[in-house]
Amino acid sequence: MISAETFKTWSIGLQASDRKAFAALFNTMRTPLFRYAWTFTQDEEVCYDILQEVFAKLWEVRHKLDEDRSLKALLYQMTRNKALNYLRDYGHRMVGLEGQPEPLYGGEQAVAAVIDAERLQDEVSRCVAALPERRREVFLLSRNEGLSHEEIAAVLDISPRTVNNHLGFALTELRSKLIAFYEGGTA
Amino acid sequence: MKNPNQESSVMPRTVLADWQAALPEVEAESLELLWQQTAPQQVRPRPDPQRLNEVWANIEANTLPKILPLNAGASNAPVPAQSNLRFWAYGVAAAVALLLGWGLFLRPNDPLPPQEIVVQMAEEREVRLTDGSIAYVNSASKLSIEPNYGEKVRAVRLEGEAFFEVEKGEKPFVVKTFNAEVKVLGTKFNVRARADNGTAETEVFLAEGKVALKGGAEVVMLAPGQRSVVKGLETPVLEVPSAHHTSDALAWRAGRFDFNDESLGEMTQEIGRRFGVVIKLSPDLAQRHHTLLLQNRKEVTSVLEDLCLSTGLRYRAIHGGYEIFKP
Numbered sequence: 001m002i003s004a005e006t007f008k009t010w011s012i013g014l015q016a017s018d019r020k021a022f023a024a025l026f027n028t029m030r031t032p033l034f035r036y037a038w039t040f041t042q043d044e045e046v047c048y049d050i051l052q053e054v055f056a057k058l059w060e061v062r063h064k065l066d067e068d069r070s071l072k073a074l075l076y077q078m079t080r081n082k083a084l085n086y087l088r089d090y091g092h093r094m095v096g097l098e099g100q101p102e103p104l105y106g107g108e109q110a111v112a113a114v115i116d117a118e119r120l121q122d123e124v125s126r127c128v129a130a131l132p133e134r135r136r137e138v139f140l141l142s143r144n145e146g147l148s149h150e151e152i153a154a155v156l157d158i159s160p161r162t163v164n165n166h167l168g169f170a171l172t173e174l175r176s177k178l179i180a181f182y183e184g185g186t187a
Numbered sequence: 188m189k190n191p192n193q194e195s196s197v198m199p200r201t202v203l204a205d206w207q208a209a210l211p212e213v214e215a216e217s218l219e220l221l222w223q224q225t226a227p228q229q230v231r232p233r234p235d236p237q238r239l240n241e242v243w244a245n246i247e248a249n250t251l252p253k254i255l256p257l258n259a260g261a262s263n264a265p266v267p268a269q270s271n272l273r274f275w276a277y278g279v280a281a282a283v284a285l286l287l288g289w290g291l292f293l294r295p296n297d298p299l300p301p302q303e304i305v306v307q308m309a310e311e312r313e314v315r316l317t318d319g320s321i322a323y324v325n326s327a328s329k330l331s332i333e334p335n336y337g338e339k340v341r342a343v344r345l346e347g348e349a350f351f352e353v354e355k356g357e358k359p360f361v362v363k364t365f366n367a368e369v370k371v372l373g374t375k376f377n378v379r380a381r382a383d384n385g386t387a388e389t390e391v392f393l394a395e396g397k398v399a400l401k402g403g404a405e406v407v408m409l410a411p412g413q414r415s416v417v418k419g420l421e422t423p424v425l426e427v428p429s430a431h432h433t434s435d436a437l438a439w440r441a442g443r444f445d446f447n448d449e450s451l452g453e454m455t456q457e458i459g460r461r462f463g464v465v466i467k468l469s470p471d472l473a474q475r476h477h478t479l480l481l482q483n484r485k486e487v488t489s490v491l492e493d494l495c496l497s498t499g500l501r502y503r504a505i506h507g508g509y510e511i512f513k514p
Contacts, residue, residue: 003445003480005438009412012395019251021412026243034234044232052242056250124224142202143225149205167209174221175210 002028004070011067014058022062025071026055033079036145040083050082073154076145080155127177131170134158138166302332306347309463311439316341319354325439327460348379348439353396364389367417367425371398376409381456382420389417400425444481444490451475454494455511462487465508472500472511 013021030051037047057078065071131139134156141152149167153160206218306312306324314322314330318337324330328347336342341353341360352375353360362369364380367389374396380389391400392414400407402417402425409415415428438445439461446454452473455466464487481493491502491509501514 006412009394013410013412016411018410018412020410022251023243026246030239030242031234034239035231038231044234047234048238048242051239052245055242055246059246059250121224128225139225142205143222144231146202148202149208164209167206171206171210171218171221174225175217178221178224 004072007071008067011065011071014062014071015065015067017062022055022059025075029072029075032145033075036076037079037083039140039144040080041086046086050079050086053082054078070151070154073147073151076141076147076151076155077157123177123181124174127174131173135166135170138163139170142167302334304330304332306330307463308460316343318356318358320360321352323350323352325349325460326463345378345380347381348377350377351375364417366402366420366423367391368401369398370401371396374398387418387420391415391417400428444479446477446479448476448478451477451498451511454479458487458490458494459508462490466491466511467505467508468511472513 007025010021010025014025033054034047034051037050038044041047041050054075058075065074128136128139137156138152141147141155142149147155149160149163152163156163203218203222206222210218304312304314304324306326306328308327310326312324314324316322316332316336318341320341322330322343325348328345328349330347330349331344333342333344337358339358341356341358342363343361344363346365349362351360351362351371353371360371362378364378365382366387367380369376369378369391375394376396376398377392377394378389379391381387389402391398391409393409393411395411397411398409400409400415400417402423405425407415407425407428409428413428416426417423418426444454444458444461446457450473451468454477455468455473459466475498477498479494479497481490487509491511494500495502495511499514500511502509502511504510
């Protein structure tokens, strides 16, 4: 994982119009941001456009960057805004985060021998989907994008304490439902 | 259909720490279970690399200026010889120092000895220089300040590692190491010059501003975020600067260890210096390379614990320090 320090040096480089730093940043973030945008638009072509707009905008405002604020969070925030704007202007589709996720079985499960892994995954999907909207978005930014509390706070423009609360409630709820499922499933 | 998000089974350290902060009473095992079971459910498509390259081409064509700004792009190439001459011609004294090195630079009748700051193992020191510049000197390092510091040139000599915040000024600020020289006007940068590290090299990482690095007969300019290395004792060789993932260059300033594919030998030396202990290990283990990030560790044992956990090794206390061994 790229460290916050590296993002900081890129931020400093960008302020000085360093094209190499800009290129390194693009190469690092292009795939995560594309996939993040897709969770909103579910349209790959739109995601390529969003990616291009985000980085063009970033270059435009490079002199105003503050290296003490997370550049990674800024990129997620810009991507989110562009995606939401797209949905507002053209979207008749549901926001990705709103839609009922397609339940899938993935990865090796340590407990596969004991329980029906697919049923568990279904249950987890249902639990995640049933979280209140903001809470689910906080949870998915933490889980899918690997963002820190501070970064999530910056993306959603809420306080880190609020992020912490949302995540705490989300994890508690998921955990208790998982435990209930285990107990019910193995009984 | 298989879940394409295979990378999600590995829990990044930061997210784990955040989850622990959010749910302090929950044991790690339970969080791991949650982590595995909440793998991304949607099949998020991976972008086509070809299309991404097209996106970048569009950005380059439409957004980036056609003419390179002075401080970008060109900084990777060594400065041509002619400008080197002009760059380095600043006063006879400095030139003499350049040719003869520090020891011979002191004339016999020179009244002032160099001021030496010796930082022991397990110590760090903040040194304020007369012009307002600051040197943060890492453990087991020595910083010597020339007696005529600031007259024609602000010169210091470094054995070990230090981070410099240089005040802007007319007089060039020069850091000399056993095989290299770094020359700046006002900037922030890190110099690591450990001649005894197995690999005799001076590593320079630039955080802000601009510096010139001289090794042997060559000079390169560094741009922010870049690092370069001068290798060798007799005939030093200069590496082309690269925008490396250089957080490790500044890790010591934040009390962290950030080892990027480094040998166990180098790691244990650095850990030993920072905590003031001797860490022994067999020569074959010393050659093994690992990547490791350790945050804010106060105790040497907690560092060794993590190191051993991730490398499959064990450690034990021995007289005067610790020993790392294969279980």
